[in-house]
Structures are given as C-alpha cells and as structure tokens.
Amino acid sequence: MKAIVHRANGAPDVLRLVDRDRPEPGPGEVRVRVAVSGVNPTDWQARSGAGHPRGFPETTPHHDGAGTVDAVGEGVERSRIGQRVWLFMAAAGRPTGTAAEFTVVPAEQAVPLPDGVGFDVGAALGVPALTAHRALTVAEDGPGRLRPGALDGKVVLAAGGAGAVGHAVIQLARWAGATVVATVSGPEKARLATAAGAHHVVNYREGDPAAGIRRVAPDGVDVVAEVALGANLALDLAVLRPRGTISTYANDGGGPVELDVPRHMVLNARLQFLILYLAGPRARAAAVEDVAAAVRDGALPVGEEHGLPLIRFPLHRTADAHRAVEGRAVGKVLVDVTA
Numbered sequence: 001m002k003a004i005v006h007r008a009n010g011a012p013d014v015l016r017l018v019d020r021d022r023p024e025p026g027p028g029e030v031r032v033r034v035a036v037s038g039v040n041p042t043d044w045q046a047r048s049g050a051g052h053p054r055g056f057p058e059t060t061p062h063h064d065g066a067g068t069v070d071a072v073g074e075g076v077e078r079s080r081i082g083q084r085v086w087l088f089m090a091a092a093g094r095p096t097g098t099a100a101e102f103t104v105v106p107a108e109q110a111v112p113l114p115d116g117v118g119f120d121v122g123a124a125l126g127v128p129a130l131t132a133h134r135a136l137t138v139a140e141d142g143p144g145r146l147r148p149g150a151l152d153g154k155v156v157l158a159a160g161g162a163g164a165v166g167h168a169v170i171q172l173a174r175w176a177g178a179t180v181v182a183t184v185s186g187p188e189k190a191r192l193a194t195a196a197g198a199h200h201v202v203n204y205r206e207g208d209p210a211a212g213i214r215r216v217a218p219d220g221v222d223v224v225a226e227v228a229l230g231a232n233l234a235l236d237l238a239v240l241r242p243r244g245t246i247s248t249y250a251n252d253g254g255g256p257v258e259l260d261v262p263r264h265m266v267l268n269a270r271l272q273f274l275i276l277y278l279a280g281p282r283a284r285a286a287a288v289e290d291v292a293a294a295v296r297d298g299a300l301p302v303g304e305e306h307g308l309p310l311i312r313f314p315l316h317r318t319a320d321a322h323r324a325v326e327g328r329a330v331g332k333v334l335v336d337v338t339a
Contacts, residue, residue, distance in 0.1 A: 003100035003213050004318045009049030010328070012319035015061070021024035024103040025073035029079060031089060036306050037098040037315075037335040038064035038123035041165070041250075044322045046091070054094035061318075063091050065098030066113060066122025067170055067338070076107045085110040086122030086295075088130060088288070092277055095300075098123075099318050101337055106254040111288055120310060124164070124302045124332045125291060131276050132168035133287040135225040136176070138272045142223060142245070143176075148297075152177035155217040157239065158182040160227040161193030161201065164332055165249060167308045168226040168300065170196040175299035181216050183209065183232075189330065194230050196307030210238040220244060228252040237263055245270040308332050 001022050006014040007261035025031045043061050052151045065087045069080045090105050091097030133146060136156065143150040152210050156173040158164040161182025173180045174197040174297045190201045201210040211236075213221065220241025226232060226248040236246050237260070246269065251257065264271065265317045276284070309331030313321040316334050325333050 001101040001317060003060050003224060004315065005048055005060050007058050009047065009054060011048070012044070012048065012322040015322065016126070016320045017316045017318075018251060022102045022174040025071055025076070025104050027074040027109055028076060029104050030069045030076055030085075031104050032065075032067045032070040032085060032110055033070045033102055034065050034067040034081065034098050034100060034337040035119040036066050036123035037062045037337050038126055039321045039333040039335060040064065040127045040323050041325060042127060043091075043097075044326045045284075047224060047322060054180045055093065059091070059095050060097045060100045060103070061097070062097040062335070063087075063089050064100045064123055064126030064140055064247055065090060065103070065337075066119040069110060070102070072107070080107070080110075083110075084113040084119075084122075086113050087111075088126040088296070089277065099315065099335060099337070108285075108288075119296055120334060121228045121295065121302050123334055124308065125295070125300065126278060127289045129166040129168045129169070129172070129300060130287045131165050131249050131274070131286065132172050132225065132275050134168045134274050134276065134279055134283060135165075135169060135249060136173060136223065137283075138247055138270070138274065138284075139223050139245035140243055140270055142169075145286055146172055146176045147293065148175060149177045151176035154222040156180050157213065157221045158193070158198065159195065159232055159236075160223060160252070161198055162189035162307070162330055166193070166227060167196045168171070170198050170307070171300050172294060175294050175297065178222075179214055180217070181221070182262060183213075183235075186272055192307040192309070194307070195305060199330050204232075204235065210235055213239040217241075223247060225249070230255045231259060237267065237269070240267055240269055243268045243270070245272055247272045247274060249274050302332060310334055312336055
C-alpha cells in the first residue's frame with residue numbers, strides 16, 4: 001500500500017510517500033481502507049515535534065479520516081466488514097494514522113457513517129467536532145450531553161467562527177438549540193460563519209465588539225468556545241454572564257495569559273482548559289455518541305455552502321496539505337487517499 005511516513009521531526013519536507021505492507025488488525029481492531037484523511041493543527045505540530053515527543057521510529061500522520069472497514073480482528077463482528085466509517089484519534093499513541101491507503105484502529109474509533117453522508121464529512125469530524133462537543137458540555141449550568149433542545153435558552157459564543165472547531169461549535173450548538181454568536185476578523189469569514197448557522201456575527205476588529213455581543217445577549221453569554229485566549233480574554237469577560245464558562249481549546253497567537261482574578265471571582269467564572277486526547281474515555285465516548293447522532297440528523301455538513309470550504313490534496317502532496325494548515329488556510333484541509 002501507499003503511505004505517508006516521517007522518521008524524524010521537522011518541516012513538511014520530512015514527509016515521504018512510501019510502499020508498505022498492509023497492516024493486519026489485532027484483537028479488538030478493524031482495518032479501514034481510507035478514502036479521505038483530515039488534517040488538523042495537531043498533525044503538523046506532532047510532525048514538527050512541537051510539544052509532541054516522538055514515540056515510534058516511523059510514523060504515518062493524521063488522526064482523522066473516513067473510509068470502509070475491510071478486515072476485522074479477533075472479537076470484532078465480521079458484519080462490520082464493508083461498513084462505511086469515520087475515524088478519530090487514529091494516530092494517538094500509534095504509528096499508523098490515516099495518511100495511508102489502509103490503517104488499523106481500535107474498533108470503537110471507527111464510527112459508522114450513515115449512507116448518504118459523504119467521506120468528506122466523515123474526515124472533517126474527529127478532532128474538530130469532538131473538541132467542539134467538549135467545549136459545549138463543561139459548563140456548571142449546562143448539559144453534559146448534547147441533543148436537540150439540550151441548549152435551549154443558552155447563548156454560545158464561537159470565537160473564530162470560520163475555523164474548523166468554530167464551525168463545529170456553531171453547528172452543534174445550533175443542533176442543540178442554542179442562540180449562537182460568532183466572532184470573526186472580516187467579511188469573508190462572516191459569510192462563512194453565517195453559512196455554518198450562526199445567528200449573529202460580530203467583527204471583533206470593528207467598533208465595540210462587546211457592545212455588539214451584548215445587544216444579542218444582554219444578560220451575557222453562557223459558554224464561550226475560545227480559540228485565542230490571550231487575545232480574547234478581555235472580550236470574553238466583558239460578555240460573560242455570572243457562572244458562565246470559557247472553554248479554551250487553543251491560544252492562537254501564543255503569548256502568556258494574564259488573569260484578573262477578582263473579576264473572574266466576581267463572575268464566578270469557569271475557565272476550562274481542554275484537549276481532546278486527555279479528556280478521559282467517558283467524555284470522549286459521550287462526544288462520539290452525540291456527534292454521531294448529529295451526523296445522522298444532517299447537522300454537520302461541510303463545504304463552502306455550509307461555511308467550511310474544502311481544500312484538497314492528493315496523497316503524494318501531503319506535505320503541501322501540512323503547509324496549508326500551518327499557514328492558517330481558511331477551511332478544512334483534506335487529503336484524498338483513494339483516487
């Protein structure tokens with residue numbers, strides 16, 4: 001089979017297209033013929049070695065993808081052979097990610113993909129959708145699970161609503177009944193956030209963004225899904241309601257974050273840091289179940305018309321796909337594995 005590998009950390013040029021034997025599924029595992037592989041910031045960070053120590057002499061990257069089960073290991077029902085699935089955390093603690101024609105994962109990490117839902121949707125779930133679910137379910141006064149109606153009466157602020165996680169936050173929050181406000185940096189991203197389903201969009205570079213958000217949510221925002229905590233914390237606190245939650249999954253732009261402790265205390269604010277890989281098996285399992293339900297309801301479409309443009313590369317250009325994600329391409333970067 002064809003696979004992308006890297007044997008050392010570094011720039012995208014360390015990625016190589018090679019021929020490898022098809023991996024065989026072990027007990028409790030399935031082998032998937034990958035159709036589309038999804039690329040996330042965590043993938044280039046792992047390749048570069050930024051906070052991700054190498055665990056294997058040779059690694060095939062990418063956590064997310066979609067394809068068809070073609071073999072199963074001991075203890076897995078043979079009826080799963082031929083099943084269309086989406087994959088998550090394929091490369092977590094394993095050397096075999098989804099940037100290959102075949103990959104092997106634990107059976108529970110290959111989630112059935114409904115007929116009529118394309119592999120592009122499946123490859124765009126994983127890290128973004130499960131992270132978004134976690135961000136929306138950690139509030140003191142909010143639900144621990146998502147379903148239609150779970151967020152009725154709540155206001156969710158999706159910071160960076162044109163990003164992949166922001167896009168999933170908008171879609172899942174809408175599906176669960178929330179009023180959704182998205183912040184963006186310009187008119188093109190405003191168009192994408194609106195297409196994703198945001199009820200209101202605020203350009204944080206113009207006028208008084210806090211006033212704009214407060215016009216929509218005079219009592220304050222219940223949950224902020226935050227992508228750039230250092231840059232946005234002052235705005236978040238200006239619009240957060242008492243006992244509100246700031247769920248931060250990234251700090252785009254980097255730099256230290258300075259906390260105004262009395263202000264957080266007066267608000268009884270919850271500042272929840274989160275990373276999918278350390279969320280715990282129970283939280284991840286709940287997220288997978290709820291995201292799968294949202295997919296069945298048609299709540300997580302992708303593509304330009306749904307607010308998430310697709311940027312495609314063939315397998316042999318996976319290095320260029322990494323450059324696109326590292327360069328902050330607007331949209332979802334996908335690698336077409338099966339021609």
